[in-house]
Amino acid sequence: MAREADLIAALRGLATHPAARGLADDAAVLEVGGEALVLTHDMMVEGVHWLAGQDAADVAWKLVAVNLSDLAAKGAEPLGVLLGYALGDNDARFLEGLRDVLATHDVPLLGGDTVSSHGPQTMGLTAIGRATCRPVPSRSGAKAGDAVWITGPVGAAMQGFEALRDGDTSADTAAYRRPVALLAEGRMLAPRVTAMMDVSDGLLLDASRLAEASGATIWLDSFRVPFAPGLPPDRRDEAMRWGDDYQLLFTLPAESEPPCPAHRIGDVRPRADAPVLLDGAPATGHLGWQHGETR
């Protein structure tokens, strides 16, 4: 964890081009030929980002969906993906999932690389999109007085993960296995939001990142946060610290209504000591999934 944090800090020192956004956003935004390209790359490792033994078709789905979710957070239209793939135990199933997720989102496979390896299977995906509005939303535009919104519930991925891990075949695990990138919602929201990001690592952690980037504090009302149906009340706190639900978290001027279904969960305040206040108290402890952690 410390090593990875050091490395990321050092990489930030290299990423001085404005398109890199200081490596502190969901994606890079590069101006080319009058268009703003949105570029993102996420890696996944067996046993870290998915359970060993999981259906390879679901792994392919998730690899693409999590990258498209970064494009959604920029309101970008996907143009294509490049796949870096180390061969695994079930490449045919991987391919089926890849075909599904690309067809579902109407995104072309443009290129990439395959390699042989041993050890835990590793893969990466680069998604390329085109911004549909300017300025392209960032994490850093939230202003005191704005309202904080989220597109939908959190906690379903956590429950799906636990059911998969425990072999509970009666449970619906799709939220964890096949997250949906909210591309249409992202495009509707992009022209209106003051800041936006996807919730990949935990609502509290991601809200704190948005607050830090904006130099503000986010006040969240826990009773307003939407939770997955059937989530036991005593697990709500945990669900706000989990992630993998890929909802969009965004801020709007107070008087503004979102153009798609969403839940108002708090507001933006001038920067206090803590980046996130949960029902008025600083959010403490493990706020979400940091780089270097394993579920």
Next chain:
Amino acid sequence: MAREADLIAALRGLATHPAARGLADDAAVLEVGGEALVLTHDMMVEGVHWLAGQDAADVAWKLVAVNLSDLAAKGAEPLGVLLGYALGDNDARFLEGLRDVLATHDVPLLGGDTVSSHGPQTMGLTAIGRATCRPVPSRSGAKAGDAVWITGPVGAAMQGFEALRDGDTSADTAAYRRPVALLAEGRMLAPRVTAMMDVSDGLLLDASRLAEASGATIWLDSFRVPFAPGLPPDRRDEAMRWGDDYQLLFTLPAESEPPCPAHRIGDVRPRADAPVLLDGAPATGHLGWQHGETR
């Protein structure tokens, strides 16, 4: 090997967008906003693409250089890279090499991802470039009557690899450790060539790919092929089957002279049974480094 070939064939079936060029070129070429973007992604795995124990700074250099070489083969100007990096034994040295290679080529780091893993270290890089001329060179434009050229000698990387592997500290191993992407040459050549690619996997194999893509046969005169200084004559055949030298292989109309130093090594003929004739005989055996092989 068979598994990887099957997978690549299946991926080709998914990559039907014209920008993907059937996954049969050095890079994807995507039209956006009046520009042609050139996109490539290569992965590298410890023990497959580099020797376990090699200096991590050299690994970083090579990861970037091999991707920039794909851009060079399209005559593209690099716009930036995205890095997918699994932490290794010497991340600080990796970072030094990354800083060097990006500064040397004046290419920005735009984004990416870092992950923790175990097992052999794996990394990927996506390079994004902008084409500097139209049409963007491909492998498929060589015509009977064209001359076949290469920018420089082959065999130096093979010798460098062997010296590194054998711990011969007196030898110059830079050609293997720190290949140079011929970006300036690629840009000069792009408006003139009928076909172009970089020689990453072996001159004979890559020439056969260019010939197949063009529906032609390439006749090579072995006595015209430039070899690394000091390469023993009895290793020339092997050097044509090795790779990792990242020269540019290209075809020009017969009467045309290249705009940069290069060696004329053969010519393009109507398609015969074999894609490559070496001194008139079909090139047979192991033509180069195929996917799935390990040095």
